[in-house]
Amino acid sequence: MIRVPTALRILAIAMILACPALSVAARTPDDAQNSAAPSDSPTNPVLARILQAFDRAQIETSTLVAAFTEKKDLKLLARPVLSRGELYYNRPNQVRWEYVEPDHKVFVITEDMYVAYYPALKRAEEVPIKKFVGKRLFRFIGLGQSIDELGKYYEFQLAPQSDLKDTHLLLLVPRKKKLRERVAEMKIWVDTSTYLPRQLQYVEADGDSTLLTFHDVRTNVEVAATRFRLELPKDVVVSESFNGFSLGEQSF
Numbered sequence: 001m002i003r004v005p006t007a008l009r010i011l012a013i014a015m016i017l018a019c020p021a022l023s024v025a026a027r028t029p030d031d032a033q034n035s036a037a038p039s040d041s042p043t044n045p046v047l048a049r050i051l052q053a054f055d056r057a058q059i060e061t062s063t064l065v066a067a068f069t070e071k072k073d074l075k076l077l078a079r080p081v082l083s084r085g086e087l088y089y090n091r092p093n094q095v096r097w098e099y100v101e102p103d104h105k106v107f108v109i110t111e112d113m114y115v116a117y118y119p120a121l122k123r124a125e126e127v128p129i130k131k132f133v134g135k136r137l138f139r140f141i142g143l144g145q146s147i148d149e150l151g152k153y154y155e156f157q158l159a160p161q162s163d164l165k166d167t168h169l170l171l172l173v174p175r176k177k178k179l180r181e182r183v184a185e186m187k188i189w190v191d192t193s194t195y196l197p198r199q200l201q202y203v204e205a206d207g208d209s210t211l212l213t214f215h216d217v218r219t220n221v222e223v224a225a226t227r228f229r230l231e232l233p234k235d236v237v238v239s240e241s242f243n244g245f246s247l248g249e250q251s252f
Contacts, residue, residue, distance in 0.1 A: 047158040050168050050190060057195035064089040064196075066217040070099075072210045087214070094228040108228055114242070115230050124232050127242045153179055154186060164189045167198050181205055194219075 065088055072081040085099040092111075099105040106117040109129070116125045154172035162169035172186035182205055189199040196217060203209045232238060 044158055047156060047170075050158065050170070050195070051156060053195040054190055061089075061196070061219045062091045063221055063223045064217065064219050065221055065223060067215040069213045069215070070210060071213075072208070074208050075206065088223050088227045090223045090225075090228065096227050106230060108230055110228055117230055117232060117236070122233075122236050124230075124236050124238045125242060126238055126240060131242065162189060164199060166192045168192060 065086075067086055068084065070081075070083040070085070072083075074081065083099050083103070084101050085097065087098075088094075088096040093109070094111070095107075095109045097107045104119045106115075106119075108115045108117075112129050114125070114127045114129060118124065150172075153175055155175055157171040157173065159169035159171055167189040170188040170190060172188065174180040174183050174185075184203040184205050184207075185201075186203070187199075187201040188197050190196070191198050194217070196214075196219070198214055200212045201209060
């Protein structure tokens with residue numbers, strides 16, 4: 001199995017949760033009204049209402065632009081690793097996730113191609129999306145996943161109170177043993193007015209964690225098509241094979 005580092009697992013979950021899920025994009029707001037919350041419907045009516053509103057907010061979002069900060073707490077490091085960047089989404093299946101500090105890295109996913117660019121290394125990858133079909137990584141990237149699909153892997157719980165003002169705190173607990181071997185818990189802080197995520201935390205089984213905070217979130221704004229095209233310099237070495245994002249982890 002391809003190893004997917006925490007930063008990119010977080011990217012995948014953010015794509016699923018902070019943006020409209022790529023499979024959901026084909027649905028309409030009426031579908032959300034008629035659909036239930038994740039497959040094992042919660043008995044808590046408040047939780048069910050939040051999940052339905054969460055799903056509707058995603059479906060009604062055609063584009064999304066946001067800044068993000070990332071805080072990684074790793075047992076091997078004395079201090080957290082702090083990064084910041086920008087996220088762009090365009091329905092139905094275009095995503096640009098770009099780190100701007102401290103290391104510049106760009107990941108772009110479109111309907112037919114995954115592109116990763118590491119300017120400092122003068123390296124890049126261009127891999128057809130079809131190569132991921134049927135692989136476990138395909139789920140991580142988020143293609144074909146809705147919130148209902150995510151519910152097959154995680155049990156949704158609602159925290160009694162949130163430590164972030166004007167948010168609901170959702171706890172996602174892995175359902176399956178193999179997933180629990182890698183993931184201890186997911187946390188999503190959902191804005192009480194927009195029902196889009198304000199924060200997302202991924203806690204690994206070994207105690208390492210990554211916290212994503214979204215800032216200046218704008219939905220249904222124009223996003224230039226050029227955001228999802230990377231013009232690579234001529235001196236960049238381009239690989240046509242996927243390496244599990246390991247190039248992007250060299251700075252950690």
